[in-house]
Amino acid sequence: MIDGKDISKPRLREEFAKNAKEHYKVQLFDDQGFSRHTCKICKKSFWSIVDRDTCEDSSHTEYSFFRDKPRNIGYVEFWKKFADFFKENGHTEISSYPVVSRWRQDLYFTIASIQDFQRIENGKMGFEYNSNPLIVPQMCLRFGDIENVGVTGRHFTSFMMAGQHSFNYPKEGYWKDRTIELNYNFLTKVLGVKKEDLVYNEDVWAMPDFSEFGPSLESFAGGSELVNSVFTQFEYIDGQVKELDGKVVDVGWGFERLLWFYTGHEDAYDAVFDSTIKKLKPKLGVELDTKLFKKFAKVAGELDVDEVKNARQKELQLLKSAGITIEDYEKKIKPSQALYAVLDHTRTLLFGIAYGSLPSNIGGGYNLRIILRRALDFIERYNLGISIQDIAEQQASELHELYPELKDSVKSGDFSEVIEIEKKRYIKNRENSGRVVEAIIERKEKLDAKRLRTLYESDGVNPEFIKSVAAEKNVKLEMPENIYEGIIVGDLVKKEKQKGPEVAVPAGLAETKQLYYDFESDSRSKVLFSKGAYVVLDKTPFYPEGGGQAADQGTLCGMRVIDVQKYNGIIVHTLERQVDGLKEFSHGSVVEAKVDLGIRYRLIAHHTATHLISAAARKIIGKHAWQEGAKKEPDKAHIDVAHFERFSDAQLNAIEDQVNAWLRSGIKVQVKIADRGEAEARYGFEIYQGHGVPSKRMRLVLIESKKGEFIDAEACGGLHAVNAESSVALIKIIDSYRLHDGINRIEFVAGQAALDRFRAVGNTLLQAAQKLNSDQFKIIERITLTEEENKRMKKQLQEFREAMAEQAAKSLAESDKVNQEIDVPRDMLRMIATKIVALNSAAVVLLKNRAGEVVCIAGEKSGADALKFVKENIGARKFVGGGSQKFAEGKIA
Numbered sequence: 001m002i003d004g005k006d007i008s009k010p011r012l013r014e015e016f017a018k019n020a021k022e023h024y025k026v027q028l029f030d031d032q033g034f035s036r037h038t039c040k041i042c043k044k045s046f047w048s049i050v051d052r053d054t055c056e057d058s059s060h061t062e063y064s065f066f067r068d069k070p071r072n073i074g075y076v077e078f079w080k081k082f083a084d085f086f087k088e089n090g091h092t093e094i095s096s097y098p099v100v101s102r103w104r105q106d107l108y109f110t111i112a113s114i115q116d117f118q119r120i121e122n123g124k125m126g127f128e129y130n131s132n133p134l135i136v137p138q139m140c141l142r143f144g145d146i147e148n149v150g151v152t153g154r155h156f157t158s159f160m161m162a163g164q165h166s167f168n169y170p171k172e173g174y175w176k177d178r179t180i181e182l183n184y185n186f187l188t189k190v191l192g193v194k195k196e197d198l199v200y201n202e203d204v205w206a207m208p209d210f211s212e213f214g215p216s217l218e219s220f221a222g223g224s225e226l227v228n229s230v231f232t233q234f235e236y237i238d239g240q241v242k243e244l245d246g247k248v249v250d251v252g253w254g255f256e257r258l259l260w261f262y263t264g265h266e267d268a269y270d271a272v273f274d275s276t277i278k279k280l281k282p283k284l285g286v287e288l289d290t291k292l293f294k295k296f297a298k299v300a301g302e303l304d305v306d307e308v309k310n311a312r313q314k315e316l317q318l319l320k321s322a323g324i325t326i327e328d329y330e331k332k333i334k335p336s337q338a339l340y341a342v343l344d345h346t347r348t349l350l351f352g353i354a355y356g357s358l359p360s361n362i363g364g365g366y367n368l369r370i371i372l373r374r375a376l377d378f379i380e381r382y383n384l385g386i387s388i389q390d391i392a393e394q395q396a397s398e399l400h401e402l403y404p405e406l407k408d409s410v411k412s413g414d415f416s417e418v419i420e421i422e423k424k425r426y427i428k429n430r431e432n433s434g435r436v437v438e439a440i441i442e443r444k445e446k447l448d449a450k451r452l453r454t455l456y457e458s459d460g461v462n463p464e465f466i467k468s469v470a471a472e473k474n475v476k477l478e479m480p481e482n483i484y485e486g487i488i489v490g491d492l493v494k495k496e497k498q499k500g501p502e503v504a505v506p507a508g509l510a511e512t513k514q515l516y517y518d519f520e521s522d523s524r525s526k527v528l529f530s531k532g533a534y535v536v537l538d539k540t541p542f543y544p545e546g547g548g549q550a551a552d553q554g555t556l557c558g559m560r561v562i563d564v565q566k567y568n569g570i571i572v573h574t575l576e577r578q579v580d581g582l583k584e585f586s587h588g589s590v591v592e593a594k595v596d597l598g599i600r601y602r603l604i605a606h607h608t609a610t611h612l613i614s615a616a617a618r619k620i621i622g623k624h625a626w627q628e629g630a631k632k633e634p635d636k637a638h639i640d641v642a643h644f645e646r647f648s649d650a651q652l653n654a655i656e657d658q659v660n661a662w663l664r665s666g667i668k669v670q671v672k673i674a675d676r677g678e679a680e681a682r683y684g685f686e687i688y689q690g691h692g693v694p695s696k697r698m699r700l701v702l703i704e705s706k707k708g709e710f711i712d713a714e715a716c717g718g719l720h721a722v723n724a725e726s727s728v729a730l731i732k733i734i735d736s737y738r739l740h741d742g743i744n745r746i747e748f749v750a751g752q753a754a755l756d757r758f759r760a761v762g763n764t765l766l767q768a769a770q771k772l773n774s775d776q777f778k779i780i781e782r783i784t785l786t787e788e789e790n791k792r793m794k795k796q797l798q799e800f801r802e803a804m805a806e807q808a809a810k811s812l813a814e815s816d817k818v819n820q821e822i823d824v825p826r827d828m829l830r831m832i833a834t835k836i837v838a839l840n841s842a843a844v845v846l847l848k849n850r851a852g853e854v855v856c857i858a859g860e861k862s863g864a865d866a867l868k869f870v871k872e873n874i875g876a877r878k879f880v881g882g883g884s885q886k887f888a889e890g891k892i893a
């Protein structure tokens, strides 16, 4: 067993290799005659039937799976082939999860298929699955290699990870022998790899923090890595390595790569986008020179900006070796690369937007905006002649069977609208960028990652735009190799860690029985633990804060409960005072728990109203208007809704009207425990609006009209107006503003809180009316009148002051040296002094008032120094202030 000292990948690799028989050798290797070898180049150990010096890694073996006549098979069709094999071998096929990772709040997007089943609670990873073993066509978004997309022949920002997963071995599921047996059979029988060409490299997989890790076997053939079979076998906690009770097989098949291998195209883009390109060909503004491109594709794989030191030099060197002129490269190959990038980026946008992420300047939306702008640039620069919408429409219909949500997004016009608005924004933003880039090139400015980011963010200048303009002008600018590195947002959401309980709850405490889901508000409960102001009971009617809903309020034994939180199933009540030493709260005693029902009904009304507003927003604003957050408190609530513009008053009114129309004609609220698959099939992924977590059995909150028409369904753990629909009564939006780019907040009140709000507003108006001696509905007219009167009076006052200043100035302008006290405010002093020097430019004027404020102005022809003049004329007293030769102002201390 591995000890817990110095856990690192090289160390684990070494440890596993030492005992390869245990960690890597599977039954199939014996049956088929695989033996273990060491690669002369990378020193990795691998398994192969035939003797070889090197492993099949693409960095030291050329691709050898291209076909003269590539196989013709569609994306969905190939998935069926893949799925059939695994279904015949006992796997259940489940549908893809959304690409926006709402159930994993630490990630913006889904980046791996295993993520579908991972559940993190209190920092610990668990798994939730409804079939075992299973396969899933999970679309994933990753933005780490943007510049490589379209160029290397294998990089994408969206790709399907065809997940093959087996959980909880040895209690359920299969393990290494069966995994590699399936792997071998799929590769040799379905993909058509000759068994002599197949190589398994030994490797190690680990979570970034090594909390879980295990050996992995990478399958290689024809110079391409086909898949990595990961065996999550160990956990590493508190410096200890332990074998996991439930081991997991995680095989994430890179579907694009498989399809590429199977079809034998020169690059993965032609394999994946084959039918899209064929369909769009008549519209294309460029002629694709496939022959020339093929020549280039053979070497393109080596152009990975992440791995190549000097990309430009490498590029030239590759062109030379492939016998392609630079002119041909620029004119015939680059447009193809651009087209491939646009196809990839569009697919990514299509998935992102369909699942409710919008291009913006924050979070995951930021990456969507970058690729959208990159795609727009390419279409323009290379005159591709097609629009993002054209491509999206085509892709949505091709992928419909696997991802039906895409078509909805395109059909509703939603996708198109988002793209158009973003396009307008970008064009406006770019008006300046031409000039900015000219200036950079003229200065030959050195551009580092930070500067590129600033240019992108504040001037909308795309780094590739700078690069291309510089290349056109033959100017060499110093730039980072991977120009997007400083700009792109990583996969992980930077957020605060979930806080743990404020009190150390003893281990082994039973989970608290939740009475609130049965709408109970009173109980006699046993105290299981109490310390300070914290109390844990065996059962409680108190709803703990969660899902944006504030905690219930009320009393335990007559003592006020000020907070309720749930940690790992244990509900902790916080009381207003310490209970140490109180008999009522000693271990085992029974307390009376009483929830304040008035407050609970306010929370319930706000929660059900939130679901209604969310449904109305999607109906009125569009399908992209996903809920991005919500908070329900006793007095008011808010919901954050995705939208690319600020909501107009008309839109807000329409939402408000829709919800109230539902309420007036009557709604029915139900809670149903449903199977995940069933719920998704029936209501779509919109059930995850409120960030509900997909699980085998889900608590669904359903809202229908009284006549049974569907309004909303969401996976939600909150309390709702079940059998208390009338408590929602009505909703009123009280404010709405842009929370940040792409998200609007709507503040609202419902039920009793709405009445309270109207009453408070009404009372304030009434008081104001009384003060203004007016009627409350004529208050605006009254204020307008008062304002006009004020204006008039101000004007009169100003005229009066002018006249007064004029008068005073005239009486003092005779003398060349004025030193006078006039008891008026400082601005008047200034006015008078200004007028005096206007009348007599040879005068130096010092004016002061009784408060000791001083103003001094030296006339043009006086030859005097104002500041000096002040100091000379105030005697021994101190002048606090400042000034110059012409003008001084301040106070005499």
Ligand SMILES: [Zn+2]
Pocket: 039, 040, 041, 042, 043, 044, 054, 055, 056, 057, 060
């Ligand atoms: Zn090697």
Ligand SMILES: [Zn+2]
Pocket: 547, 607, 611, 690, 714, 715, 716, 717, 718
């Ligand atoms: Zn909810």
